Amino acid sequence: MPKKKKSGTAAWKDPDDAPELTEEFLDRAEIRQAGKLVRRGRPPLENPKQAVKLRLDADVLAAYRATGAGWQTRMNADLRKARKLKAG
Template sequence: MPVKKRSIKSDLTKLDAHEITDAEYDDAPELTEEMLDRAEIRHGDTVIKRGRPPLAQPKEAIKLRIDQDILAAYRKTGSGWQTRINADLRKAAKKLAG
């Protein structure tokens, strides 16, 4: 569950207008990878989320027992074999539906 951020109650216009002096640069901490990993990317007031956008119809992980020879045949087809199984199951479901 996302944590609601507290208001900083600051005059951001005044803060944006401030020009940083050399002495202030010396006081600033070095940026670490950990700090950058926690950083938010923003476009104006909108937070840009990292990663893939959510799918309209997300797939569901299940446990399915398949005969070894069938699984071996799909795996031999190379990368994307799980997607091909899904496509074949979709075709079969359409035939069942009529």
């Protein structure tokens, strides 16, 4: 004779009893794919850039800034060319 299933512990819950989905609740959520935790954000770089303090002539700095967004990247490329370094 088959055994009866126990009831009570895995009883149906009304969906209206579910916790409210707030921003705080979602901020603590974990994202998983195939059981592996997926980290949010950009993955760490193998060779990250370093912040330095550099004193430049005002006209040099103004000329690079005048080229618009990405001026620091262009300055980095110009320094690589001047020192004949391979692209990173």
